[in-house]
Amino acid sequence: MTVSSRKRGRARGLAPGFLLIGLIIAWAMALPSPAFAGQGAAGAAKALKPGYVGMAACNREGCHTKEKGSYLTTAHGGKLNDSAPAAVDDCESCHGPGEAHMANPSQKGKTNNLKKMSPSAASDICLTCHTKINQPLWAGSQHDSRSVGCIGCHSSHSPKGDKQLKFASQLEVCGACHRTIVNKQNRFNHMPVREGKLECSSCHNPHGSNNVKLLKVGTTVNEACTGCHAEKRGPVIWEHPPVLENCATCHDPHGTNNDRMLVAKVPFLCQRCHVTSRHPPTIYDGFVNRTSSSANKNFGRGCAVCHQMVHGSNAPTGKAFLR
Numbered sequence: 001m002t003v004s005s006r007k008r009g010r011a012r013g014l015a016p017g018f019l020l021i022g023l024i025i026a027w028a029m030a031l032p033s034p035a036f037a038g039q040g041a042a043g044a045a046k047a048l049k050p051g052y053v054g055m056a057a058c059n060r061e062g063c064h065t066k067e068k069g070s071y072l073t074t075a076h077g078g079k080l081n082d083s084a085p086a087a088v089d090d091c092e093s094c095h096g097p098g099e100a101h102m103a104n105p106s107q108k109g110k111t112n113n114l115k116k117m118s119p120s121a122a123s124d125i126c127l128t129c130h131t132k133i134n135q136p137l138w139a140g141s142q143h144d145s146r147s148v149g150c151i152g153c154h155s156s157h158s159p160k161g162d163k164q165l166k167f168a169s170q171l172e173v174c175g176a177c178h179r180t181i182v183n184k185q186n187r188f189n190h191m192p193v194r195e196g197k198l199e200c201s202s203c204h205n206p207h208g209s210n211n212v213k214l215l216k217v218g219t220t221v222n223e224a225c226t227g228c229h230a231e232k233r234g235p236v237i238w239e240h241p242p243v244l245e246n247c248a249t250c251h252d253p254h255g256t257n258n259d260r261m262l263v264a265k266v267p268f269l270c271q272r273c274h275v276t277s278r279h280p281p282t283i284y285d286g287f288v289n290r291t292s293s294s295a296n297k298n299f300g301r302g303c304a305v306c307h308q309m310v311h312g313s314n315a316p317t318g319k320a321f322l323r
Contacts, residue, residue, distance in 0.1 A: 055090040057203065058098060063105070064091070070157045074164055094125055094156065117148025126150040137208025144208070148177070153206070153293075170199045174206075184255035189198035203253070221246050221266040225253075236312030238319055242273065243311050266302035274303075 048054055058064050065194060068091075071077045076094075077086045077184035085093035092098055094112065101110035114122040123144070127135060130150075138144055145151075153173050155166045167173045171193065185194045192198040200206075205216045212220070217227040225247040226233040232243070242249040250269060251261045258265050264272070304310060308323035315322075 042264075047096070051099045052089060052092050053102050054092075055086075057102055058091045062218050067091075067157050068238055074156065074159060076164070085129075109171045114151055119147045120144070122151055123149040126154075134205050134207040137205070137210065139208070141208035142214055143206060143274045174200045179311070181254050184252065187255045188257045189259060189261065191261075194255070203301065221248055228294065232314055237316070238309075238313040238321065240310055240312055240321065248315055266304055270303040270307075 024162045034267060055068065059068050067287045071091075072086070075081070076084055078084050081087060085091075090115075092111075094114065096112045098111055101107075104110070112125060114125065123138070127138065153166060156164065159165055161168045161170070161173070165173050167176070171182060171185065185191050193200070193202075201216075203216060204214045206214060209215055211218055211224060215221065215224040217224045222244070232247075248263075252263045253261065255261065256263060258269075262269055306323065307321045309315070309318060309321040313319075313321050
């Protein structure tokens with residue numbers, strides 16, 4: 001067999017394989033275009049429910065074109081998500097059936113206007129979908145009981161921040177009400193929120209919590225703090241009572257002008273409690289000038305120079321929390 005005949009034989013052997021691949025490609029191209037992944041039933045035209053008119057009717061004659069343009073760019077307007085309003089009943093998922101409004105557009109109150117509803121009633125509409133993760137604790141939470149609703153922080157049509165927030169950052173949203181707390185972020189010392197390392201929701205759950213102060217973790221302030229600062233959790237042999245009671249006794253988590261986010265400078269912080277010990281009540285006490293007294297050790301120094309284990313000690317002789 002010549003070389004050319006061997007090549008022709010190999011070509012004939014490959015032909016069936018190429019033919020099979022070609023048939024598969026042609027069959028795939030002939031199929032109707034599938035919906036995008038995750039789109040599901042949203043990709044197909046749906047029959048409208050009784051009393052519903054659809055988004056096209058909401059935008060006829062330019063009625064709500066502005067709202068439509070901003071809405072379609074949000075998470076609510078994404079038809080690829082089967083649970084998004086756009087994939088369910090579009091505008092009417094939140095605003096209710098629009099047939100009566102279409103019959104008489106000049107008459108108000110035919111559809112749900114969340115901005116004119118009470119915060120609780122508007123939030124109930126949001127909670128028909130948002131029932132997972134954080135939202136189940138919303139009812140009766142501090143925000144709910146103070147008439148702060150979902151639309152107080154979130155915007156369905158024109159959000160400026162993540163998670164459809166009305167402002168560009170969480171700090172701006174929270175600061176709209178909690179001005180005195182947010183102002184602390186600008187104090188001189190180290191502040192993780194101001195530095196972009198944390199957000200308000202890193203510690204708090206604004207939608208409700210089993211803890212105090214809407215804290216996300218645990219059932220006490222200390223449990224929330226030790227969720228990150230695990231080295232301070234204990235247990236320890238020698239316990240420091242203020243540490244057991246509340247971390248915020250000594251630290252201000254929202255920002256301070258003092259080192260380590262302390263609420264007061266050392267030694268003044270310690271001397272708020274330790275006023276009758278072997279050391280004088282204040283570093284300006286007359287005993288501070290007596291070289292025969294141990295009080296001179298406080299002059300120009302902080303308590304933590306010697307008492308370094310202030311969060312608790314496991315040393316057998318650690319009653320005084322010495323280093």
